[in-house]
Amino acid sequence: MELEQMYASMGISSKVFRFGQAVEESLKERFSAIDRTAEANQLKVLSAFRKEKLSESHLSGTTGYGYNDTGRETLEKVYADIFHTEDALVRPQITCGTHALYTALAGNLRPGDELLSPVGAPYDTLQEVIGIRPSNGSLAEYGITYRQVDLLPDESFDYAGIRKAINAKTKLVTIQRSKGYSSRHTLSVGQIGELIRFIKGVKPDVICMVDNCYGEFVELNEPSDAGADMVVGSLIKNPGGGLAPIGGYIAGRADCVENAAFRLASPGLGREVGATLNVNRSFFQGLFFAPTVTAGALKGAIFAASVYEKLGFEVHPKAAEKRHDIIQAITFHKPEGLVAFCEGIQAASPVDSYVRPEPWPMPGYDSDVIMAAGTFVSGASIELSADGPLREPYTAYFQGGLTYDHAKFGILLALQKLADQGLAPII
């Protein structure tokens, strides 16, 4: 069989290949449901391009101050259409997801205001933004206080606790959709909608912001369809479609987006400045690809969960669980397992495939961390990547893949590395 031989020539034994084929065969129905979501989301994106009359002139950018950048203005209208919001800010000057979230928070909060997270601790980097871990320039240093209500032991919302936490100072509520590196489940858009309805019932004028990282285009709706006042994310994750080389977005209520724009640039200038240099084309084209790229990454995550669950490893979410983001956690309980997995992902990469990832002491972590990422855009986690801290329970966080075929090869090569070392029960 030709395909089997090609895999063999790339180091995949016929046992591993056939195991993978059998797993894939069992996923046909789930994959076709994902394809239907991608199809609907592709139409949503195309419809916005058509409505805003995207033209060739929008694909080139501006320099200097960036006044009258019609490409940038059209892109922002397209984002607002897709997220069904009044407005959007989509900029290469937003350096990453953390910066987008910081800009949204700092632009909309004033000294004396309080920020609430009703879904437990936010993503690591946000803890320094807020000042949960003391940090130079944090919101705490500007007199913005913070409250947190954890999820209940069964991972449901602590409505009584949330009601108690909301007070006269509560100005903004931040809701993280994806589990990130925590062990809770990822929230569905439906669950986020329920939570926002409850919060608005207690205090109607509170701003509800959703950290939408890794969640875009996974479902048919976005949190902004479920009542969120702002949705915020990174362009080197789902919505950049693998082509955006940098950037972030904030879509939402016009006044909230405006506040963020003044924070990003400067009071008085706001959204009027910000040259796009040469990124407009990749922002548009990446967005065009984003629904199918996200679908490929989702299929890869489900394939990985199914492969490793069948072999007896703990996976989170479980293979059969409904998906609300593209992250897959696989637990090895052995450092060699985590390292072998990451080596396989790295070796399968289009860039730096010959490099061997080594655990290193990353700032902000209390143990060494191993990372595998052979990406076209540095650090882009919509591309196939895996990482994990070298400590119990030795969990690899795996995500991305610009094509499902690449994700599949990475997962099989990782399995081969584990099998070769006797770390996976496949002979």
Ligand SMILES: *Cc1c(COP(=O)(O)O)cnc(C)c1O
């Ligand atoms: C990636 C991510 C962030 C931060 O984005 P960076 O681009 O790494 O700064 C914030 N929240 C969640 C849930 C994320 O997945």
